[in-house]
Amino acid sequence: MKIHEYQAKELLAAYGVPVPVGYLAETADEAYEAAKKFPQSVVKAQIHSGGRGKGGGVKLAKTPEEAKKIATDMIGMRLVTKQTGAEGKIVHKVLVTEATDIKKEYYLSIAVDNDTAGLVIIASGAGGTEIEETAAEHPELIVKEYVSVYEGFHNYEGIEVARKIGLPAELQKDFLAMLRNMTRLFIEKDCSLVEINPLVETADGKLIALDAKVNFDDNALMRHPDVVELRDIAEEDPKEVRASEFDLNYISLFGNIGCLVNGAGLAMATMDIIQKFGGSPANFLDVGGSATTERVTAAFEILLSDPNVKAIMVNIFGGIMKCDIIAEGIVAAANKIGISVPLVVRLEGTNVERGKEILKESGLNIIAAADMADAARLAVAAAK
């Protein structure tokens, strides 16, 4: 789960990481009032995306009037960044912060490292730019330190990181405190990423988190109701939000064949094979192992709410998921909302015979496929 920069900074501040003073503004007047508190201010669009600066979502205001003008333009604008895709994201609120006199920019983050089953601190003396770019162009500028989830990092490891990124010795103590607080936040709140970019050394010799990003492990949200409250549904695809209400793993794509599959691997493979046969999937959808008839019905509703969908391909190989549940879901969806597009169904696995019987008895107009390739071929043809 992602949150906004202003929320990430509030969280970091609560954990003792220094951040610039800032105020959230949802109107230009609020931005004006906030900017009056600073000699100069920076107005920052709050959307769930990196690369906002290059898209025009971060601007310096020398006066409160200028901040008001910038906020007027920014709130309501469609901000396109490298990460949002061409459709961009609408800006609903801005963060007005005190402008900082920057001496040097660094990069600092903590993430999970799967190979060592621990955390990894990633740091660089080349901050401010996107870390992927640094990694691709100057991998030698990236410093990594692996950290145990039990013990955290040892002081000497933190000092080693500080030394390698060229941090002045007099800031080492502050750096260690910052790193320790970030680690505490990461572990206590089950984060998947805590990133400060840039981490700034100010002209008056302080370390401060000028921009921040905090992502959370979706699997752990069940034990962090306070984190769930930070979710901003306006930032998410409405179909994906609806899917998450039913515990469906759905990702919106751009094609015209709706896919309903069990298992993430098979769902990806289904997308692959549709494209191999010249079609284009409208979505990735894994109904999971424990879907009920209600959830399958909801899945159909979501697929059919996409106006691009011209055919639906159901690809089920039941293990934990029983074919009769899928079949009942199909029938229930057809009765409730009507399935207006051609429906290709491939069923295999647990309770497959009952599943096929249910579909047959329903009298629905279903194109039955013998196997996965057959289903993809039939779906591609039906969507044309």
Place this chain on the structure above:
Amino acid sequence: MSILVNKETRLIVQGITGGQGRFHTEQMLAYGTNIVAGVTPGKAGQDVCGVPVFDTVKQAKEATNANASIIYVPPKFAADSIFEAVDAELDLVVCITEGIPVLDMARVKNYMVGKKTRLIGPNCPGLISPGESKVGILPGYIHKKGHVGVISRSGTLTYEAVGQLSARGIGQSTAVGIGGDPIRGTSFIDALKLFNEDDDTYAIVMIGEIGGSGEEDAAAWIKENMKKPVAAFISGQTAPKGKRMGHAGAIISGGKGTAAGKIAALREVGVKVADTPDRIGEMLVEAIKEAGIYEKCLVAE
């Protein structure tokens, strides 16, 4: 022979009184798996399909001499169930549960270092040695006893691969789903090693997907060690970038993790990689024909 599970496997079902636990206990019993006990805290004394229920894994092991367990416990409590199975010193624990917090699994993985228990999963379909024992949720009837080992990160693609093998008269020694989570108990290399050493396994199918570097690592291992033909499939060739993986993940993998990279790494070391998921069986047939062991792999009808 087979790997990891066989007729000697004496299984405990953790979470046996839940909906999934109950259903799959029934299914595993029907397949012939020797389930000796179930565990649900607070439910000792009950029975499920004739299987006695205990409060703890330790009690269940002491009473029944069990050597393996399978976990159908909700994500919030699943890591604790793994700790319990490890502390009871079972040989094998298979965790089916999907959605365990990543940091929980990081703790489990660290805790298991140096312990005797092997973990399969989590977020996996379990494993099956056809005709001997099924420890998982795989549909038993698609399998045939034979000589091809199957390893997969995806449950349903395991079934897909097995279905294609069986349809071609090629049986399986063991099919193992190692799970779709980023931190897992058993890696591709662990499973490849076991199959390489198993006299009854003549060839191997491995199914990977985007993310992480398990497949690339496996390719390097295959180059140095593998004595048997291998066929593979990698899913996610057309998956959109950045939708699943966060920033930092992309850095850690440092250019690794794409389907194209994995396919290239495997082909480089002589693995037959299927372009599409419907051709996994064909690729294995091609590999065993080239190795001159096609007839040996066929199931006697």
